[in-house]
Amino acid sequence: MSDVAIDMRGISKQFGPVKALDNVDLQVRKGSIHGLVGANGAGKSTIIKVLAGIYKHDSGNVCVGDKTLDVIAPASIEKDGVHFIHQDRLLVPTATVAEAVFLNNEPRRGFLLDIKRMRKEASDLIKKHFNLDIDANALIRDLSAAQQKIVQITRALACNARVLVLDEPTAALVAAEVSSLFRVLRALRDENIAIIFISHYMQEIMEICDDVTILRNGRNAGNVVASDSSIEEIVSLMVNRDTSEMYPRREARIDEPVLELKDASRTGHFEGVNLTLHKGEVLGLTGLLGSGDKQLLKCIFGLDQPDSGTIALNGGAVKFKAPGEAVDAGIAMIPEDRRAHGVAVDLSVSDNISIASTARHAIRGFVNKIFEAKLVDGLIEELGVKTPDRFLPVKNLSGGNQQKVVVAKWLSCDSSVYLLDDPTVAVDVGAKVEIYNLMNRLAGEGKAILFVSSDLEETVEMCDRILVIYRGKIVGEYKRGEINSDRLLAVASGGAPSGLREVS
Amino acid sequence: MSGVTGPAAANSSMNRRALAALFVRLGAFAAIGIILLYFAIYARGFTSSYNLQNVVEQSVILTMLAYGMTVVFIGTGTDVQQGGVDLSVAANAGLAGAVFVTLLNLGLPEPLAILAAIFSGMAMGLLNGIAVVLFRIIPLLATLAVMNIATGLELTITGNNVVGASSEFLTMLQFGRFLGISALAWVLIVFTIFVTILVHYSPFGVRLYAVGGFPEAARAAGLNVGFNIYFSYIFSGLCAGIAAVLIVSRLSASTLGTGLHLLPVLAAALLGTVFSRRFVPTIGGTLIASLFVGFLANGFQLLGISSYWVSGVQGALILLVVALTSFAKPAEGG
Numbered sequence: 001m002s003d004v005a006i007d008m009r010g011i012s013k014q015f016g017p018v019k020a021l022d023n024v025d026l027q028v029r030k031g032s033i034h035g036l037v038g039a040n041g042a043g044k045s046t047i048i049k050v051l052a053g054i055y056k057h058d059s060g061n062v063c064v065g066d067k068t069l070d071v072i073a074p075a076s077i078e079k080d081g082v083h084f085i086h087q088d089r090l091l092v093p094t095a096t097v098a099e100a101v102f103l104n105n106e107p108r109r110g111f112l113l114d115i116k117r118m119r120k121e122a123s124d125l126i127k128k129h130f131n132l133d134i135d136a137n138a139l140i141r142d143l144s145a146a147q148q149k150i151v152q153i154t155r156a157l158a159c160n161a162r163v164l165v166l167d168e169p170t171a172a173l174v175a176a177e178v179s180s181l182f183r184v185l186r187a188l189r190d191e192n193i194a195i196i197f198i199s200h201y202m203q204e205i206m207e208i209c210d211d212v213t214i215l216r217n218g219r220n221a222g223n224v225v226a227s228d229s230s231i232e233e234i235v236s237l238m239v240n241r242d243t244s245e246m247y248p249r250r251e252a253r254i255d256e257p258v259l260e261l262k263d264a265s266r267t268g269h270f271e272g273v274n275l276t277l278h279k280g281e282v283l284g285l286t287g288l289l290g291s292g293d294k295q296l297l298k299c300i301f302g303l304d305q306p307d308s309g310t311i312a313l314n315g316g317a318v319k320f321k322a323p324g325e326a327v328d329a330g331i332a333m334i335p336e337d338r339r340a341h342g343v344a345v346d347l348s349v350s351d352n353i354s355i356a357s358t359a360r361h362a363i364r365g366f367v368n369k370i371f372e373a374k375l376v377d378g379l380i381e382e383l384g385v386k387t388p389d390r391f392l393p394v395k396n397l398s399g400g401n402q403q404k405v406v407v408a409k410w411l412s413c414d415s416s417v418y419l420l421d422d423p424t425v426a427v428d429v430g431a432k433v434e435i436y437n438l439m440n441r442l443a444g445e446g447k448a449i450l451f452v453s454s455d456l457e458e459t460v461e462m463c464d465r466i467l468v469i470y471r472g473k474i475v476g477e478y479k480r481g482e483i484n485s486d487r488l489l490a491v492a493s494g495g496a497p498s499g500l501r502e503v504s
Numbered sequence: 505m506s507g508v509t510g511p512a513a514a515n516s517s518m519n520r521r522a523l524a525a526l527f528v529r530l531g532a533f534a535a536i537g538i539i540l541l542y543f544a545i546y547a548r549g550f551t552s553s554y555n556l557q558n559v560v561e562q563s564v565i566l567t568m569l570a571y572g573m574t575v576v577f578i579g580t581g582t583d584v585q586q587g588g589v590d591l592s593v594a595a596n597a598g599l600a601g602a603v604f605v606t607l608l609n610l611g612l613p614e615p616l617a618i619l620a621a622i623f624s625g626m627a628m629g630l631l632n633g634i635a636v637v638l639f640r641i642i643p644l645l646a647t648l649a650v651m652n653i654a655t656g657l658e659l660t661i662t663g664n665n666v667v668g669a670s671s672e673f674l675t676m677l678q679f680g681r682f683l684g685i686s687a688l689a690w691v692l693i694v695f696t697i698f699v700t701i702l703v704h705y706s707p708f709g710v711r712l713y714a715v716g717g718f719p720e721a722a723r724a725a726g727l728n729v730g731f732n733i734y735f736s737y738i739f740s741g742l743c744a745g746i747a748a749v750l751i752v753s754r755l756s757a758s759t760l761g762t763g764l765h766l767l768p769v770l771a772a773a774l775l776g777t778v779f780s781r782r783f784v785p786t787i788g789g790t791l792i793a794s795l796f797v798g799f800l801a802n803g804f805q806l807l808g809i810s811s812y813w814v815s816g817v818q819g820a821l822i823l824l825v826v827a828l829t830s831f832a833k834p835a836e837g838g
Contacts, residue, residue, distance in 0.1 A: 075726045090724040092717035094782045099710050103725045106707035113707050139782060142522075155725075 004063070005030045005163050005194030006051070006082070011060035013046055020046045021057070022218045028163070028211075031192040033185060035199070035209035035226065039238050039456070039489070042215040044198055048165060052084055053077050065162065078104075083156030087168040089148040093141035098122040100140050101155045125154050130184055146177035153184065164188065165196040170204060171290055182208050200288045202231045202493040214238055235490045239456070247461035248433070250440040252480075254464065255279035257315075258448045259300070259417050264309030269295035270472040273309070277417065282439060282449045284463030286456060287492050292472040293452045294336070297419050300450070301333045302326040313417070327356060332410030334403070336422040343402055345395035349387050350376045352394050352405050357412040379408040383438065407438055418442055418449045424458060436462060456485040456492070468492050525783065528828055532778040536796050543803035550806050557686065563798030564692045565747050565754070566768055569593050570794045571699055572743030573773035577785040578703065579712045579736030580636070580643060587716060588643040588733070590740045592632060592651035594769055598762030599654040600625040600748030602661045605669040605758035614671055622745030628654055629741025633734035655763055668757040677753035688750060695746070700787045712736070713784065771818040772797045774825045797821075 006028040013021040021043050028034040038044045049055045051062065053072035062069045064080045091100050098115075101122040107114045119136040126134050130150055140148060149169060156164055166185075170178045185195055185208060199205055205212060206226055214221040214237040222237040259277040264270070270292035277283050287293045298304040300311060302320025310317050313329055320326040323333070343352050353376045376390045383404045387397060394405055403423055410418065420439070424432045439462060443449055453459045459466055466483065468476040468491045476483075476491045483491075543550045572593045581587010604621035608614060628650060635646035680687035703709040715722040715732040723729050752758055775796065776789030801814045 074723065075728065078726050084724070086724060090718070090721040092714045092721050094717045094784050095710075095714060099714070102710075103714050103722075104711060104727055106710055108707055112701070112705050113710060115705070 003030050004028070005065060006196070007061075007063040008047065008051065009061045009063075011047060011050055011062070012058045013050060013055055014058055020218050021050070023060075024215065024218070024220055026213055028194045028196055030162075030194050031189055032210040033189050033195045033197055033208055035197050035205040035212035036215070037199070037202075037205060037212060037234060037238060038215035038221070042221075042238070043218040044215055045167070046218075047215070048084070048167065048196075048198065051077070051082065051165065078159060078161075081160065081162035083159065083161040083164055085149070085152045085156065085164060085166045085169060087171060089145065089152060091140045091148055091151060093139070095140050096137050097126075097134055097140065097143070097151055098136040100151050101125065101136075101158050103155065105155075105159050121158070122154070125158055126150065129154065129157060129187065130180075146173050146181070149173070149181065150184075157188075161193065163194045163196070165198075167198045168200065169197070170199065170201065178204070200493055202234065202490065205234070206231060231490055231493075232486070235486050235493070239486050239489060247458070248436050248440055250444060252280065252282075252443070252464045253446075254281045255446060258313065259450070260312040261296075261300070262310045262312070264296075264299065264306045264311065266292075266295060266299060266304065266306045268472075270469065273469075273474055275467065275474070277448045277450055279416075279446045279448050280443050281465065282443050282451055282463050284459040284466040285450060285452045285469060286454065286459045286466065286488065287469035289454070291469045291492070293469050294421060296469070297333070297421055297450070297452055300326070301331060301419055327413065327415075330414070330416040331419065332413065332415035332417065333419045334406050334410070334421060334423050336425055343394045343405055345402075346393055348391045348393055349380065349385065349397070349405055350390035353379055353390075353408045353412055356409050375412055376408075379411055383408055383411075384434065403435055404438065407442075416447055418447055420449060420451045420453075422453055422455075423451075424453070424455060432458075456488045460485045460488060470494050525781070528778060528783075529781075532775075536792075539803070540796075540799060543799065543806070547803050547806035550803060555802065555806075559798045559802045560795070561686055561688050561754075562802070563795050564688045565597075565750050566765060566772060566798060567692055567791060567794035568695065568743050568747040568750065569597060569765055569769040570772040570776070570790050571695070571787065572740030572747075573769055574776060574785045574787065574790045575699070575703065575712075575739045575743075576643075576736045577716065577773060577777075578709075579716045579732050579739075581716050581719075588636065588736065589647060589770075590629075590632060590737060591644070591647040591766060591770075592628060592654055593740050593744050594765035595651040595654040595658070595763040596625055596628045596741060596744035597748045597751060597765070598758075598760070599628065599658040599661075600745045601752050601758040601762060602658045602667070604748055604752055605667045606661055608669050608671065609667065614673055618749055621748050622742060625741040625743070625745025625748065626738050627741065628744070629738035630734070632737040632740070636737065637730045637733050651763065651766075658760070658762075662758060662760070664760065666757050666759045669752055670756055674753040674756065677750065678756070688754070691746070691750060696787065696791060703787055717784070767815055767818050767822075768797050768801070771821045771825075774822055778825060778828065 004027055006026065008024070008026040011021050011024045011026075012019070024043060024047055026036070026047060036044055036048075046055060050057045051072070053074045053076070062072060064082055067080065069080065092103070095103070098119045102118050107117045107121065122136040123134070126132050132150065134143070134147055134150070140151065143151065153164070169181060173181065185197070189195060197205070197209055209226045212224050212226050212229065212234060214224070214234060216238055224234065255278055257276045257278050259275075261273055261275040264273045273296060275283075285293050285296070295304065299306045302323045302325055305319070305321070312318065313331075318329060320329070326333075344355070347355075350372065354372045357375075373390070379385075380387065380390060385397070385404045385408065386401050394402055397405065423435050436458070439449055439451065451459070451463060460483065464480050466478045466488065467474050468478075468488065470492060471494070478488075549555050573590055576588050576590040579588070600621040603624045604617050607617040607620050612620070631653070632647050632650050635641045635650065636643050639646070677687050677691075682690060685693075703712065711722070711727055712732055712735070714725065715727060715729050719729050722732075748762075751762060772794040773785060773790055775793035776791075777783050777785050779789035779792055780786045797818065800817065801811075804814050804817070805811065
């Protein structure tokens with residue numbers, strides 16, 4: 001009847017106090033490729049999970065074709081012709097290509113599996129849609145990333161999918177694979193299949209999509225026709241404008257270099273990275289998920305080793321084989337997942353703070369309890385950790401206070417270089433401000449801070465200098481005030497906006 | 505589409521992997537061949553038809569239990585170290601045997617007693633399923649606890665005694681022959697065909713492997729992961745129930761110590777994975793491995809080596825197989 005494949009209207013979803021989706025509409029035409037974009041936390045994945053039946057929406061209507069779905073279940077949504085190609089290749093590694101293509105839709109002869117037909121049809125489908133010869137008997141784990149993506153799409157086609165949802169389909173692919181994937185998607189569009197294409201890469205959105213829906217903070221921020229729009233327009237719709245006064249200012253006193261990376265590479269993660277971090281400087285490093293920023297931090301901290309290039313600390317070349325060596329050299333790491341790597345949640349505030357420095361203050365191998373108590377109490381007061389006493393288990397503290405404990409741990413070691421990996425993820429606004437103040441304080445004391453953040457706004461506001469990493473390469477360098485978050489996002493997304501200053 | 509056919513690097517690493525896998529598989533066959541050959545030459549009477557039959561009959565029970573373990577491996581995680589395991593399967597058979605014999609001696613008709621034994625096995629399987637799926641206890645612990653429950657119940661029912669039982673049906677199972685093949689062996693043959701069709705030639709089998717191979721992928725494909733895990737454990741209980749009847753027929757009694765079958769069962773089900781191209785448990789692989797484990801114990805006996813060594817060797821076999829397959833397996837998820 002209508003030419004609308006997916007019609008989601010007024011979708012709202014609340015998680016505790018957080019409104020993840022607020023009255024969001026998403027309409028996708030049959031035979032079109034529909035881009036879905038938004039910054040981290042804008043609600044892209046939430047609305048897709050509502051469509052997949054993983055989350056139940058609080059209010060709103062979902063129609064697939066002409067059918068209104070009152071209840072969506074993960075087990076039944078495929079029967080309605082909607083298929084999801086997940087970002088992580090969800091395939092059974094020990095299955096054959098034929099089994100993966102026909103899983104839960106196996107051709108039978110009576111009660112039995114028709115193995116011959118299954119193999120033949122799997123080969124035929126791949127040949128027909130992709131003009132490729134993949135052995136139907138090959139094991140999934142022996143295929144390349146792109147081949148696995150193709151198996152996933154073939155499975156959806158074997159089930160007569162009318163709607164395909166692709167979540168970051170190009171993340172693991174190289175350029176040649178991306179262009180062949182696009183060819184396939186266009187062919188599917190011409191067969192009147194509706195495709196929802198989620199990507200951080202703006203150029204890909206512009207290249208492949210017909211329409212684009214932009215989400216921001218859980219709301220619709222706009223719908224555009226890709227051919228009438230531009231990367232700049234889409235990005236400006238994505239970025240949050242109502243910046244409150246939450247970023248404390250600081251007079252930067254930038255001193256001599258302390259950490260230098262020359263031509264550092266690690267295959268598959270980053271290559272040819274040059275980076276200089278000065279005393280008293282907050283250096284921002286930002287990029288999309290998987291762009292290599294976090295891997296770079298790991299290499300500096302000795303959790304990983306670069307394949308080539310050098311790392312110098314205070315002018316001398318260093319090669320850390322383990323994090324312990326980096327700690328001894330005065331490098332501190334504040335990891336993103338603080339529960340997994342930053343604090344021992346069952347131990348007390350005191351133990352957590354002194355854990356890295358105990359050995360330094362020990363007297364003939366014994367823990368110096370009196371000194372430790374003084375040190376810990378001093379740091380609790382200095383950083384304003386909200387805790388009744390130093391014996392409280394860290395798990396009873398709020399996220400922001402836990403983060404302060406992590407910082408206190410490193411302060412007790414007298415570290416000179418601080419690697420911050422998205423320290424404000426999942427903490428409330430008040431805690432964010434305290435973390436910003438802490439960063440300013442450290443920089444003011446002449447410490448060097450390498451600040452990796454996926455929050456572009458805070459990167460722009462807090463950093464003295466910003467490096468942008470895209471697919472493993474540093475693609476831009478900006479001083480404070482030279483770039484706003486719109487343009488930063490465009491650069492990080494691989495768009496080439498005017499005025500980009502390439503790193504020589 | 506040249507980009508999609510895979511760079512040369514991927515192909516060469518794939519070849520190396522395939523080569524390593526082939527090496528392991530051929531090596532396993534060769535090792536088994538050499539060991540059997542050694543027994544044939546040095547162990548008196550090893551190749552006599554009486555001995556061979558005896559070993560096969562002894563192995564019937566082991567194989568039945570190993571099938572149960574194999575289905576659990578398939579449906580709950582083909583990666584043995586992180587996935588599922590059913591440590592209760594042997595103790596479960598002991599309990600089912602006790603139930604069978606006790607009911608028979610109470611005068612219950614034999615078919616009902618057999619059904620009760622099988623039902624008892626499946627009930628313990630259900631308990632495993634509840635512990636693993638509903639309570640999310642890791643299978644190693646959950647089935648260990650159920651193993652103790654089964655052993656405890658068996659002791660309670662039998663009062664720690666050997667309880668004798670006899671019936672025409674049991675005598676027929678013990679001594680009956682058809683086309684020159686013993687009744688016990690027939691049970692195994694029929695059941696093997698049934699499980700092979702179920703696991704390797706039915707859509708259900710494909711899904712079972714998918715659930716065990718990567719639960720998240722199975723869920724994404726719309727499969728009911730919990731159902732398949734329940735099924736695996738209940739099926740293992742079914743195998744234990746049938747094995748219990750066979751045990752009673754062989755010994756004309758329910759005896760304690762059936763739980764000691766666990767180690768050879770585990771060894772057989774693990775060793776069986778070596779014979780598959782994908783290094784996953786298969787019915788054929790488990791059958792070969794079970795017979796080999798049976799011959800191993802028999803050969804040791806005939807060579808006059810203390811039977812105490814046998815369980816040590818079986819333990820070593822488990823270590824060897826698990827180490828070997830995890831080496832040959834590629835790092836997954838990359």
